[in-house]
Amino acid sequence: MSGNTALKRDTRDSTRGEIIRERGQREVFCGLTGIVWLHRKIQDAFFLVVGSRTCAHLIQSAAGVMIFAEPRFATAIISERDLAGLADMNDELDREVEKLLARRPDIKLLFLVGSCPSEVIKLDLSRAAERLSGRFMPDVRVLNYSGSGIETTFTQGEDACLASLVPEMPASTSAEPELLVAGALADVVEDQFRTLFADLGIERVSFLPPQRSGELPAIGSNTRYLLAQPFLTDTARALEERGARRLDAPFPLGEEGTTAWLAAAAREWGVSDEVFERVTAPGRERARLALGRYQDELAGKRVFFFPDSQLEVPLARFLARELDMQLTEVGTPYLHREHLARELEWLPDDVQLSEGQDVDKQIDRCWAAEPDIVVCGLGLANPFEAQGITTKWSIELLFTPVHGYEQAGDCAELFARPLRRREALRI
Amino acid sequence: MQLTVWTYEGPPHVGAMRVATAMKDVHYVLHAPQGDTYADLLFTMIERRAERPPVTYTTFQARDLGSDTAQLFQDAVRDAYERFQPKAMIVGASCTAELIQDDPGGLAEALELPIPVIPLELPSYQRKENWGAAETFYYIVKALSRPAGENSPARVRPSCNLLGPTALGFRHRDDVAELTGLLRMLGVDINVVAPWEASPDDIARLADADFNVVMYPEIADTAARWLKRTYGQPFIDTVPIGVSATRDFIAEVTELTNVDPGPVLADAASRLPWYSRSIDSTYLTGKRVFIFGDASHVLASARIARDEMAFEVVGLGTYSREFARDVRAAAADLGVEALITDDYLDVEERVQELQPELVLGTQMERHVAKRLGIGCAVISAPVHVQDYPAAYSPQMGFEGANTIFDTWVHPLMMGLEEHLLGMFSEDFEFSNETRPSHLGGGARVAEATTESAPQADDVLQWSDDAEKTLSRIPFFVRGKARRNTETFARERGIATITSETLYDAKAHFGR
Ligand code: SF4
Numbered sequence A: 001m002s003g004n005t006a007l008k009r010d011t012r013d014s015t016r017g018e019i020i021r022e023r024g025q026r027e028v029f030c031g032l033t034g035i036v037w038l039h040r041k042i043q044d045a046f047f048l049v050v051g052s053r054t055c056a057h058l059i060q061s062a063a064g065v066m067i068f069a070e071p072r073f074a075t076a077i078i079s080e081r082d083l084a085g086l087a088d089m090n091d092e093l094d095r096e097v098e099k100l101l102a103r104r105p106d107i108k109l110l111f112l113v114g115s116c117p118s119e120v121i122k123l124d125l126s127r128a129a130e131r132l133s134g135r136f137m138p139d140v141r142v143l144n145y146s147g148s149g150i151e152t153t154f155t156q157g158e159d160a161c162l163a164s165l166v167p168e169m170p171a172s173t174s175a176e177p178e179l180l181v182a183g184a185l186a187d188v189v190e191d192q193f194r195t196l197f198a199d200l201g202i203e204r205v206s207f208l209p210p211q212r213s214g215e216l217p218a219i220g221s222n223t224r225y226l227l228a229q230p231f232l233t234d235t236a237r238a239l240e241e242r243g244a245r246r247l248d249a250p251f252p253l254g255e256e257g258t259t260a261w262l263a264a265a266a267r268e269w270g271v272s273d274e275v276f277e278r279v280t281a282p283g284r285e286r287a288r289l290a291l292g293r294y295q296d297e298l299a300g301k302r303v304f305f306f307p308d309s310q311l312e313v314p315l316a317r318f319l320a321r322e323l324d325m326q327l328t329e330v331g332t333p334y335l336h337r338e339h340l341a342r343e344l345e346w347l348p349d350d351v352q353l354s355e356g357q358d359v360d361k362q363i364d365r366c367w368a369a370e371p372d373i374v375v376c377g378l379g380l381a382n383p384f385e386a387q388g389i390t391t392k393w394s395i396e397l398l399f400t401p402v403h404g405y406e407q408a409g410d411c412a413e414l415f416a417r418p419l420r421r422r423e424a425l426r427i
Numbered sequence B: 001m002q003l004t005v006w007t008y009e010g011p012p013h014v015g016a017m018r019v020a021t022a023m024k025d026v027h028y029v030l031h032a033p034q035g036d037t038y039a040d041l042l043f044t045m046i047e048r049r050a051e052r053p054p055v056t057y058t059t060f061q062a063r064d065l066g067s068d069t070a071q072l073f074q075d076a077v078r079d080a081y082e083r084f085q086p087k088a089m090i091v092g093a094s095c096t097a098e099l100i101q102d103d104p105g106g107l108a109e110a111l112e113l114p115i116p117v118i119p120l121e122l123p124s125y126q127r128k129e130n131w132g133a134a135e136t137f138y139y140i141v142k143a144l145s146r147p148a149g150e151n152s153p154a155r156v157r158p159s160c161n162l163l164g165p166t167a168l169g170f171r172h173r174d175d176v177a178e179l180t181g182l183l184r185m186l187g188v189d190i191n192v193v194a195p196w197e198a199s200p201d202d203i204a205r206l207a208d209a210d211f212n213v214v215m216y217p218e219i220a221d222t223a224a225r226w227l228k229r230t231y232g233q234p235f236i237d238t239v240p241i242g243v244s245a246t247r248d249f250i251a252e253v254t255e256l257t258n259v260d261p262g263p264v265l266a267d268a269a270s271r272l273p274w275y276s277r278s279i280d281s282t283y284l285t286g287k288r289v290f291i292f293g294d295a296s297h298v299l300a301s302a303r304i305a306r307d308e309m310a311f312e313v314v315g316l317g318t319y320s321r322e323f324a325r326d327v328r329a330a331a332a333d334l335g336v337e338a339l340i341t342d343d344y345l346d347v348e349e350r351v352q353e354l355q356p357e358l359v360l361g362t363q364m365e366r367h368v369a370k371r372l373g374i375g376c377a378v379i380s381a382p383v384h385v386q387d388y389p390a391a392y393s394p395q396m397g398f399e400g401a402n403t404i405f406d407t408w409v410h411p412l413m414m415g416l417e418e419h420l421l422g423m424f425s426e427d428f429e430f431s432n433e434t435r436p437s438h439l440g441g442g443a444r445v446a447e448a449t450t451e452s453a454p455q456a457d458d459v460l461q462w463s464d465d466a467e468k469t470l471s472r473i474p475f476f477v478r479g480k481a482r483r484n485t486e487t488f489a490r491e492r493g494i495a496t497i498t499s500e501t502l503y504d505a506k507a508h509f510g511r
């Protein structure tokens, strides 16, 4: 066995079986992919990747070539000429930024996004961001983060982006506790959560990222934050550095996850049980009703997760506990034990967890596990379908609103439909 | 540095993947970070391939950079060889690995695998996808082909190779079928098709054929020239797209082989010539088209548009810089200026300026045309999933000409329909606010023509009644009417356009 595919059995985890840890070929997008949803979320931000043609092609392919009239992202493609001398490259970058900002006066926040090539040649984008901020402030703020494939896996791009925003958040002077929800959510989900928090009597609530860069929430030692997404390691660290404190909770997926997530805030704000019960009851009821419809279709079905977005553990927990699906292997690119503590407690004991990837070996294990449905990336899905294995493409779990009570049924539908299709087709 | 939003071509290693994925028993080990594995989905999702591309990525990470990425690469090659048992391997670097200079070729060679290992040198910061495909195919041919041996089979009929079809090409699968049928009917056998479904053994016997057919010059030109130099194999590079081009192609085959074209030409099943002559097609006459795509498809389309459909080609261009000269020559012949660019914004600007009635392009132009409310047919890669139709839809040969006639005419209004539109332009469906129903209907996105070509000293005003008259004109000629009227007004120094001006212009331009 070679170093490339070293497979390590981890026996330290006493609560369940061994976790498979692998380092081989990964079949996962890099962090640049986050731009596809982040540029829609922060409406006055522009994402400028400093990279290669490959980087531009990746974003285009991941976006499904959805061509927006004026997308708020682009790639500054490094050329042979640029590689000749570094000083030159900084000038080139400044010139491109200048042209861009002249053309797009609506842009208030510009992210310089690092890629593998920019990192390997050690192009210092934080200095570039500083320099450009100095020139364009107060009209445009320029920040930087890395979405490179050598540093970040898929959703870690969002983590890096949000972490770069945290130092820019104004200091809070509030003496009252304030709630911050971290992680990009669909607008409709954000609205639902706002209403729920307001009804619970939690008044000071803000979201990161905000819809407009000028609305960055204030932060301070009275800030309590809830993670809406499981992949925010660096963002959480940055928030703590600003004095904020994390409310330990599972993630708001499914009826149970959403309730526990809301309850973590309710507890901190001293909301009474009666109020909590009254406010959450209708949503819980609706979620249960919606999920009930999927019981017959999904209960007992075996599901296998390939590592992709880090949403795998919360999703697996939801499928197992609220839809009675059977988990085989649940792979995740990175297992954050602290943030996932509540989730791991809820996972059934017999699940096989895996971290990292060696894709060919994992495909072998997947066949052996005989799943009814496989959650995997776009590169693997059709080949599995062609061999008779039903799949759910994981990227849809990020592009579709799945958080919160009202979306619990939609989340179940994402898994039910491919199975239903297989049943329905008689050819 | 060049700012890019959408690209026509991927990096050169994607071209190499297109060659490897088309072939059999070949495996490609690519030194690349994890994000580069996105390229798999081009094949599995867009082309709907049932197998993963035969590519192993090393997916090195930042922490590997300090230590031993070279070791990582060698392990990946060895593991891939053991797992997939290919008959030949190609190895190379993506843009990031190119910077860390691990020398994939040397590293792979050091492993002394019992199969040919072909190193690729594809400079990612200079070149692009089609070039990468051409270069990869050339390296493979150079490494694996053998002189025609004594044990090459004795043939009664002349034979040829079909060169150039790859994975992720525009209609390559169907073009191969169409040309194979055509050549067999002519009495010419197919020795090897490559890279499409060719194995290393097939490449080894390329030289057995009497001549080569360069189906897609962007991909097969380099290899065909090498085969000619090395084995004296002649090649035909007339791309048989369109009726006349197909006839020319047949003539060239006849010349090389002395087969009799009579039966094939007599039997030539293309309906295009008659359809173009039938009275309904009068409505196609003089339709203004803009053409953009890879060079071969643009050149072929321009000829069909002008000579076989009686369209007016108002502009054309290509993103294939390697073939810019040919496209410039064709443009000069048509009396228009060629647009050589890989920036789709330049293309959008040109389309907006020209206001054609039909755009023939790639998926980028489809989006541009959709936004501008202009009809569009796709003629060239890059394409999207819907351009891999379930139905047999070649571009080449006589059946290809039929397919082309149908697809190009579809976005245009036909026959009496157009008259009715002219008569009843008050109909709600034709109003300014409604999108043409064949373009999806619904509310119209910003009327393209109102923000027509930016003119520095533009002080032209449209009076309300002129705007109203303009809105009565069917959508598919509205852009042209506005442009003509503005040109007319400008030439005569008219500052405010009235409906009178509009009708004067109409009389002046005659349409
Ligand atoms: S239909 Fe949608 S997915 Fe397909 S090419 Fe157009 S925008 Fe892209």
Ligand code: SF4
Pocket: A030, A031, A032, A051, A052, A054, A055, A056, A058, A114, A115, A116, A117, A147, A148, A149, A150, B033, B034, B035, B036, B095, B096
């Ligand atoms: S993995 Fe690196 S080189 Fe590849 S697309 Fe992502 S950032 Fe660009």
